[in-house]
Amino acid sequence: MNSELTIAMPKGRIFEEAFQMLIDAGFQLPEEVEMSRKLMIEIPEENIRFILAKPMDVPVYVEHGVADIGIAGKDVLLEQQRIVHELLDLKISKCHIASAGLPNTEMDEIAPRIATKYPNIAMNYYKGIGEQVEIIELNGSIELAPMIGLADRIVDIVSTGRTLKENGLVEYEHIADVSSRLIANPVSYRMKNARIQEIVSRLKKIVK
Ligand code: PRP
Numbered sequence: 001m002n003s004e005l006t007i008a009m010p011k012g013r014i015f016e017e018a019f020q021m022l023i024d025a026g027f028q029l030p031e032e033v034e035m036s037r038k039l040m041i042e043i044p045e046e047n048i049r050f051i052l053a054k055p056m057d058v059p060v061y062v063e064h065g066v067a068d069i070g071i072a073g074k075d076v077l078l079e080q081q082r083i084v085h086e087l088l089d090l091k092i093s094k095c096h097i098a099s100a101g102l103p104n105t106e107m108d109e110i111a112p113r114i115a116t117k118y119p120n121i122a123m124n125y126y127k128g129i130g131e132q133v134e135i136i137e138l139n140g141s142i143e144l145a146p147m148i149g150l151a152d153r154i155v156d157i158v159s160t161g162r163t164l165k166e167n168g169l170v171e172y173e174h175i176a177d178v179s180s181r182l183i184a185n186p187v188s189y190r191m192k193n194a195r196i197q198e199i200v201s202r203l204k205k206i207v208k
Contacts, residue, residue, distance in 0.1 A: 002195055005048050008062055008070030010055040014180055017092040018071045025202040059084055059183060068188035069196060074178045075157060079118045085189050087200050088182040091207050095159040097121060097175040100146075102168065107131070107152040115145030115154045122155040125175050143167040 009018060023029050028045050041050040053061055056076055061067040063082040070084075075097055077086065097118065101107075115136045116122045126133045136151055143163055145151040157178065158164060158171060182203060184196055 002047050003192065005069070005192060005195055005199075006051060006067045007048060008051050008053050008058045008067035008072075010058055010071060010073070010180075011052045012055060014055060014071065014073065014093045015052070018090070018180060021090060021092060021203065021206065024206045025199070056080075062183050062185050065185045065187055067185070068192055069182060069184045069199065071180050072183050073180055074176070075118065075121070077181060077183070078176060079120050081120070083186065084183040085186055086181050086183055087189075087196070088203055088207070090180045090182060090203065093178075093180045095157050095178050097155060097178060098158045098171045099125075099153045099155050099173040099175060100143075100158070100164050100169045100171045101151075101153040102146050103170045105146075105152065107133075112153070113151040115142055115151035116156060117142060118155055121175065125155065125173075143169055 009015060019029065027043070027048070029043060039052045041052070043049070051061060051067055055073055058067075058070040058072040059076060059080055059082040062070040062072070062084045071090065073093060099114070112131065112133045113136055114122050114126065114133045115138050117137065117139055119135045119137050122133070122135055136145065138145065142154045142156045145154050146169060147167060153172065154169070155175065161171070164171060182200065189196055
């Protein structure tokens with residue numbers, strides 16, 4: 001019998017797509033999980049255990065080895081730079097990271113302020129284009145910042161573009177493409193290689 005494999009899955013908007021992908025890849029998973037509020041799900045038939053985490057926390061579980069593999073957004077991986085192997089682009093939950101602000105506005109010349117929940121991505125981006133900026137870290141509803149004068153620009157995820165539009169903001173710069181990735185703990189990847197490779201090859205077949 002294989003040793004148990006723990007998979008960290010993101011809760012929230014990525015969950016349903018990621019979960020469906022695992023079902024399509026042939027995993028025997030219960031349908032009602034999507035509705036449940038349980039945070040740990042044992043699948044004895046597959047000898048798999050799922051842990052359901054905040055998207056930002058998936059790489060934390062995987063880096064620490066309490067999850068062998070996980071599904072994480074490229075945004076989170078770029079932001080956190082954790083020691084995990086990125087095994088496969090699942091090409092789901094596609095979106096991009098962009099800067100945005102009020103229309104027809106320049107950034108403050110002396111002290112431009114950027115509101116974001118991605119301080120590292122934002123800092124690296126502006127450093128890369130030679131702009132010295134002050135980063136204001138927020139945890140959500142980032143689009144409020146330019147509207148109420150907290151920041152000149154935001155750096156955030158754009159998916160449909162609806163949130164920007166409804167808040168009267170426009171996109172300025174496209175910073176990075178984002179999609180969900182399969183990641184692995186480096187030790188698990190060595191110790192449970194055959195098992196992890198099997199999952200990678202099953203998922204690869206259904207990546208669109
Ligand atoms: C994300 C992101 C934007 C929105 C973009 O927020 O921060 O606000 O989705 O999606 P759209 O382009 O389809 O409108 P999320 O829903 O994760 O909530 P948050 O504000 O708490 O970050």
